[in-house]
Amino acid sequence: MSTEAKTLHFVARPDFGFEALQADATARFGRILPEWRGTRVFFACGDGVDALQAVLLARLGDLDMGLAPARRLTSDVRDSLASAGFRIFDMASGEMLESAQQGTSLDVVPGRVSMLTSGTTGAPKLIEHDWGTLNTLGGERGYPRRTWFVPYQPGTYAWYQMICLWLFQDGQALFVPDEHDLVGGFVSSLARGVDAVSATPTFMRYVLLTTEEQELRRAKMQTLTLGGEIVDQAILDRLSHLWPGSTLRHIYASTEVGAAIVVQDGREGFPAALLERGDAGRLQLKDGRLLVRSKFASRSVSGSEWVETGDLVEVVGDRVLFRGRAGSAMINVGGMKAFPAEIEAALLGHPEVLWARVRARRAPLVGSLPTAQVVLTPSGAGLSDAERQLSDFLRARVPDHAVPRFWEFLDVVPATPSLKS
Amino acid sequence: MSRIEILALINKVLAANGRSETRDEDVAIRDAGFRSLDFSEVALRIEDKLDRELHFEAGSMRRIATIKDVIDFFENAISADVD
Numbered sequence: 001m002s003t004e005a006k007t008l009h010f011v012a013r014p015d016f017g018f019e020a021l022q023a024d025a026t027a028r029f030g031r032i033l034p035e036w037r038g039t040r041v042f043f044a045c046g047d048g049v050d051a052l053q054a055v056l057l058a059r060l061g062d063l064d065m066g067l068a069p070a071r072r073l074t075s076d077v078r079d080s081l082a083s084a085g086f087r088i089f090d091m092a093s094g095e096m097l098e099s100a101q102q103g104t105s106l107d108v109v110p111g112r113v114s115m116l117t118s119g120t121t122g123a124p125k126l127i128e129h130d131w132g133t134l135n136t137l138g139g140e141r142g143y144p145r146r147t148w149f150v151p152y153q154p155g156t157y158a159w160y161q162m163i164c165l166w167l168f169q170d171g172q173a174l175f176v177p178d179e180h181d182l183v184g185g186f187v188s189s190l191a192r193g194v195d196a197v198s199a200t201p202t203f204m205r206y207v208l209l210t211t212e213e214q215e216l217r218r219a220k221m222q223t224l225t226l227g228g229e230i231v232d233q234a235i236l237d238r239l240s241h242l243w244p245g246s247t248l249r250h251i252y253a254s255t256e257v258g259a260a261i262v263v264q265d266g267r268e269g270f271p272a273a274l275l276e277r278g279d280a281g282r283l284q285l286k287d288g289r290l291l292v293r294s295k296f297a298s299r300s301v302s303g304s305e306w307v308e309t310g311d312l313v314e315v316v317g318d319r320v321l322f323r324g325r326a327g328s329a330m331i332n333v334g335g336m337k338a339f340p341a342e343i344e345a346a347l348l349g350h351p352e353v354l355w356a357r358v359r360a361r362r363a364p365l366v367g368s369l370p371t372a373q374v375v376l377t378p379s380g381a382g383l384s385d386a387e388r389q390l391s392d393f394l395r396a397r398v399p400d401h402a403v404p405r406f407w408e409f410l411d412v413v414p415a416t417p418s419l420k421s
Numbered sequence: 422m423s424r425i426e427i428l429a430l431i432n433k434v435l436a437a438n439g440r441s442e443t444r445d446e447d448v449a450i451r452d453a454g455f456r457s458l459d460f461s462e463v464a465l466r467i468e469d470k471l472d473r474e475l476h477f478e479a480g481s482m483r484r485i486a487t488i489k490d491v492i493d494f495f496e497n498a499i500s501a502d503v504d
Contacts (some may be wrong), residue, residue: 028481048429333458334457361465363462363465364461364464364465365460366457366458369457369458388437391437391438395439400438400458401458403438405434405465406462406465
């Protein structure tokens with residue numbers, strides 16, 4: 001850990017700087033810390049304070065651990081953690097939680113960090129990292145001094161990325177908002193020194209929808225990192241227009257593969273040239289799917305191993321563009337293919353569209369028809385005949401069969417707890 | 422649903438997809454630019470309106486040549502389901 005004093009701002013607990021956090025963690029749990037060594041312990045956290053204290057304890061005790069908000073630990077999840085050998089410690093009550101199956105720690109690896117995936121495509125999986133695979137900036141020196149807004153849910157891969165930046169790089173401060181008001185927290189953080197944010201495109205769209213642009217423009221934003229879902233040209237353009245002096249990058253990462261691609265040229269997708277190194281490189285295309293190998297991959301994957309990401313990509317000119325997840329990425333419209341990610345990206349190119357989601361609707365005769373949910377920008381909310389205008393706009397950009405037949409206009413961007421949509 | 426309402430739905434779908442509305446029921450579906458995707462969309466809009474699924478007979482679908490045939494087809498499908 002860096003020796004420089006760490007800076008921390010908890011909106012919910014303004015009295016809690018780094019020293020107070022560490023002192024409190026030691027006072028609360030220092031006595032039982034030795035009991036956790038030689039076991040696998042999973043921390044059920046009430047809030048962001050608990051989560052950061054769990055990290056500090058894990059570092060102090062070189063623990064084999066994981067953490068998540070207590071509300072995510074349903075009885076099913078608790079049972080699957082127990083069957084992996086975990087005992088679950090409730091930070092709020094300071095007691096071990098019982099589960100149907102009691103954890104038996106057969107295989108304990110000090111320094112291992114286990115995390116639950118979001119579970120959007122089924123039951124949450126347990127992915128294992130360590131502080132080495134999580135510290136993706138480990139080799140870099142002189143990272144500019146920044147105060148980061150942390151919107152992510154504790155215990156997720158993206159959250160650990162922020163925590164590692166804070167732990168292992170000098171001059172990095174964190175601003176931890178009240179998780180019940182992330183957007184309000186973000187806006188107020190801008191007046192309190194936050195000059196960097198890492199977030200999903202959905203979160204930034206939510207901010208753009210609910211906040212006056214003038215208010216955002218006043219912020220001295222230096223670094224913006226997008227990831228967690230497909231990053232489209234429209235959101236890159238909007239943010240670079242909003243904060244023209246900032247460094248805007250997008251990252252392709254997953255809990256299993258780790259951080260694999262960082263793009264900083266302001267364009268969606270990544271350069272096709274990155275595919276050309278073949279077996280000597282880190283990225284490959286096979287049957288339209290992206291294969292990745294990364295030294296930051298989880299412990300179940302060796303750094304030299306190619307991982308099939310399940311993400312569909314397409315080479316368009318000098319660029320590789322993401323087209324969604326294999327299996328759910330394609331709509332069959334009467335035998336013709338339509339890709340929701342491509343249609344969404346085209347829609348987001350309309351100046352009055354802030355967010356879009358395209359899905360299939362089962363339909364007689366042709367199998368499926370595309371449908372769209374859209375959130376218009378505040379200035380576009382009064383767009384007359386939006387359905388017709390957006391259909392005409394799309395017809396110039398995607399094949400006719402890919403133009404949605406049913407439209408729903410929403411007032412807000414629907415975001416999941418992992419800030420994706 | 423009446424024939425007028427079905428024709429109105431057909432015209433709504435044609436217009437939304439950048440084609441001209443038609444008042445002449447005898448016009449060939451090809452000339453009206455009414456395609457299988459449009460047919461499918463009209464079927465779903467009728468289902469939405471009636472709040473029930475329609476059942477189609479593939480044989481009678483193959484005999485469709487004009488806009489009148491389309492209206493006849495849906496009129497039959499709606500009444501068949503009611504029986």
